[in-house]
Amino acid sequence: MNTIQPGGLYAPLPIPAYQVLARMKDHQAQRVLMSIVSHLGLNGRESYPSYTTIAREAGVGRNAIRKALDVLVQYGFIKVFTIREGKKDRNKYFIQDAAYNSGLMNKFAINNRTFNASCRRCGAGMDRGGYGLGPAGATHIGCGGSVKIWTKDEKFQQVSVVSYRG
Numbered sequence: 001m002n003t004i005q006p007g008g009l010y011a012p013l014p015i016p017a018y019q020v021l022a023r024m025k026d027h028q029a030q031r032v033l034m035s036i037v038s039h040l041g042l043n044g045r046e047s048y049p050s051y052t053t054i055a056r057e058a059g060v061g062r063n064a065i066r067k068a069l070d071v072l073v074q075y076g077f078i079k080v081f082t083i084r085e086g087k088k089d090r091n092k093y094f095i096q097d098a099a100y101n102s103g104l105m106n107k108f109a110i111n112n113r114t115f116n117a118s119c120r121r122c123g124a125g126m127d128r129g130g131y132g133l134g135p136a137g138a139t140h141i142g143c144g145g146s147v148k149i150w151t152k153d154e155k156f157q158q159v160s161v162v163s164y165r166g
Ligand SMILES: [Zn+2]
Pocket: 119, 120, 121, 122, 123, 124, 140, 142, 143, 144, 145
């Protein structure tokens, strides 16, 4: 089992989400997500950089930020809440579990994953975010079954339909 939680000992980089966005070639959404993540507090899942800050860090304009946020919300990687701060509205961003765990991704995100492993027990296809490495080898995070990792030369075979939430 993977016992290291996002925001724990290691930098909370949502690598499974980055991989999906890379596959979509949506580098603007990737950079916007990176900016939001870099403002997370210790052990936190929420951050509230301003549009000005995101624009500077991600190198994109305000319209591109809006577009990127739409993608990140649709793919279930973040939730956005607007809070009143003085006379201004401010966005608060909550990073979702699906950004860290491809087993929790919704149907939009899952269609953009590349599977390189499959579960011997339940047959689910998965990428690196879907299994953990334990003493008994690769283990499917979803069902605990042992995982076959396919090499480049082997053709990935999915045994059954992949299930997803959302
Ligand atoms: Zn399984």
